[in-house]
Amino acid sequence: MKLSVIKSSFVLLLFVCLSGCSSTNKHQVISADVVIYGGTPAAITAAVELTRSNKHVVIVCPEKHLGGMSSNGLGFTDTGDKNIIGGIAKEFYQRLYTYYDKEEAWNWQSKSEYGNKGQDTPAIDGGTKSMWIFEPHVAENVFENFIEENKIAVYRDHWLDRNDGVEVTNGSIKSIKMLNGTLFKAKIYIDATYEGDLLAAAGVSYHVGRESNSEYNETWNGVQVGTFHHGHNFGDMKISPYKIPGDSSSGVLAYISTDPPGKKGEADYRVQAYCFRLCLTKHEENRVPFEKPAGYDSTKYELLARIYEAGWNQTFDKFDPIPNYKTDVNNHGPFSSDYIGMNYEYPEASYEQRARIIREHEAYQKGLLYFLANDRRVPSEVRQEMNKWGYAKDEFVDNGHWPHQIYVREARRMIGEYIMTENEVLGRTPVTTSIGMGSYTMDSHNVQRYITPDGYVQNEGDIGVHPHKPYQIAMGTVLPQKEECSNLLVPVAVSSSHIAFGSIRMEPVFMILGQSSGVMASMALDKKVPLHDLSYEEVRKELVARNQIIN
Template sequence: MKNLLLYLLLLGMLSSCGGKTSEYEADIIIYGGTSAAIIAAVQAKKAGKSVIVVSPDKHLGGLSAGGLGFTDTGDKSVIGGLARDFYHRIYLHYQDSAAWKWQHQSEYGNKGQGTPAIDGDSRTMWIFEPHVAESVFEDYVQEYAIDVRRDEWLDREKGVHKNDGKIASISTLSGHRYAGKVFIDATYEGDLLAAAGVNYHVGREANSVYGEKWNGVQVGVLHHGHWFKSDISPYKIPGDTTSQLLYGVSADFPGNYGEGDHRLQAYCFRMCLSNHPENRVPFSEPDNYKADNYELLARVFDAGWRETFQKFDPVPNRKTDTNNHGPFSTDFIGMNYDYPEASYERRKEIIQEHADYQQGLMYFLSNDIRVPDDVRNEMSQWGLAKDEFVDNGHWPHQLYIREARRMIGEYVMTEHDTFSERKIDNPVGMGSYVLDSHNAQRYIKPDGFVQNEGDIGVAPKQPYQISYGSLVPKREECTNLMVPVCLSSSHIAFGSIRMEPVFMILGESVATAAVLAIDQQIPVQDVNYAELEKRLLEQNQILSLSKK
């Protein structure tokens, strides 16, 4: 009898322990592992607040550490604060001769995107290898003792717990619960804001919504060089409309100019390639490889196109940040529309589909006899960089989510703001990059030939201000959430804002505002802008052209 009672007691204790959720608490809970997430955490810690980074990612830094090393700077003079500190730390790394393993620094060339890669005057460096960027983010974590919980995925269905219009805590699929005073959604997808019941938009708004010109369907608008400049038949048997369409071509009507739609600009992986014989992993035939998926590209080559290597942008040590270029390239056009709202399982499938497509493209370019000899011979000298992404088959761990959800907050940034046509009363950072959207669809023109649609590149007149109101939800939806990545913006304005330096700038700004909201026990919408501006300027943030 005594043994039975002891057994029942132990069983009760185990049952109660097994059903208990692990709970953690901090002043600020940041969801995401992006560059904005880590910079926000650094600023929170500098301000004396406790913070937990709840990161679905194992690797920190998002695209900045995921292959996008040829930084989209725009006007680098408006990049201040901790964002500039990040690029200063990159500079310091490459000042050590030991950092130049595969080439001498003098051989590098110092080419950047509209700026020298290495800016000795300001002691910043804007171009870098992926593993170097990741090491800088990890240095921040160690230096500021940031509590990072990796591989923690928000329970998107029932994991946001709200009281009186505020998030009290969030729960992850592992069963952990994180309570805080202010929450920051620093993901590329906007999963926390959506689960919190905050309003958002996916796709392109019609031009009529915000009185814009460059939003919505842009049929007939051909910017950059990412369109078919020759008449290419999209049919398996050229010219035969009764034969099947080639892979990747949609039979759907593309829409009328300026109409809104559900389509998203294309995603791709920013590959880090190497042509150093000792640091090159040759392209291998991927699973599910189908050479005919690239027949459209073979026809582009037959038409005389020879721009394959124009976006093999150099980063140190004989490596590249390889991006999309041309009518048929690394962008997997039209294959991401369901990604923002998809389940985690479906997103994993979409990411793998993008990897299969892009790895197949590299194998095709290196091996298929339909590829011109000069292209195939040069491509065969390239491969994945052996010393990058070593735990992922040397393949980037982050898909380039160029755009997913965008919050509809207190203020919506539009092209009018990026063109400095409206006055911003509460700027928390600046942007300057071209309003840049990649193609959203590949369709059949009325003349029966194939064309891409959605690629836009329109330059702002000057660096522009980003409103604090675009970082916070509407008051009635949530009063303690801030969003520095999937911020409140139209599609085309987001095309300029969505650059990694800007995400870091906004990450610092939301953390600074969160500290004020916590100290004064007020909604994030009520943060006094004069106080916020003062702190941001003290932190060397750039808020206007006159205060650079």
């Protein structure tokens, strides 16, 4: 009897211990000087900067793979003026140069055969020893090396409880809780997500969609009906949007809205299109053929068939070469990889809704690839060429060779201490508190596909306006309004208008702003002052000392 009691007590004690351990793990509390939410390049540059400044920093992120778009297919870098890229961002591209300077890096293709085509700069820049064009897995390895060298703790597959997981007291974030119960506490937080999830959960003001031109005295914001800056429109093809051409009673083809597009210059809720940046190859040893996706419906691509019939022939114009016989494939033309009009809900959507939207984008693009390679309505020369292509076998090996990250070109944008507009980007309004620079075209992809008054299909929202020279980005763009939150920095979903964000939203700029945010956080901790009370002159000196280029 006594033995049974002892055994029962032991089992009970073991159960309590195990339950207690499980509960502790589930509700683990992680403390640091700075907590960074997100796995983007900005998160990594901020974390590296803080670690090098002897601060205790952790990254917590939904992603399992770090590096955002830079390690998910966007290897044909949107550099703009390379001379404004400094600090850790430049170090990233220099590490890529060091990697590709080794013979063993060229396993499918010789370096001499690759050529040297980049975007606005040579791919292999011997002068600055920078590599601007690269393979996804190589970029991810560079980011992981940054993490390992600096011994940065990364909590992956941790999802912010966006409903009630952010504790804010008197305008200061006290803690953030993940869906798995893990609690993170810090003096300062950095929202480095593309979506701006932490800033929104903390009650910080933000905007989704396009502001009217009158909001900030702009020209290129708002609805842009009749503006065609690139070839991503139907021009004068006069293609019918109806299932039976010319018969409006027959119904509308897939992916065409029947809503009116709005008046030029007015605000709307719409968001520029997303896509996956695909890494494809024609090298047979490394090629995975396209397969017919589940639920494939060829009729959904009827509009593309009509475009070919009208004589369009630019299918492969944005198969941009990256090393080892691969490409960074981007949207091109009136009907391409951009899933126009199908992402409006994404910025504010729940995780489940976002997952559905992402799956729909993937199905659309996989269906498009299969259509191009197999459908008889596609010109034979296009089909023959497309059948030479496939997914790169050595990329995204744990995800069916498909990128882990969809290209969230724009989601929430903070309304912070300073709002960047086209006036700053185009040099009309001077910036006196620069923490970094941008230079790329104010670039918005199409926002909607609609029916014109004369009964044809057209795209709207594609804008490309080039700054006359590099421009400065104000310190206040990464700071919420002081009364809303005093201990948060936002280097990705920065405070800017839709069209200004079209230039700022480039990966090198996000890395620059990530490091600058790290500098600001470190200084605030050292000086024991709120972020908003930092002296810009002192911030400027620290940025220059770290090789950031600010003017």
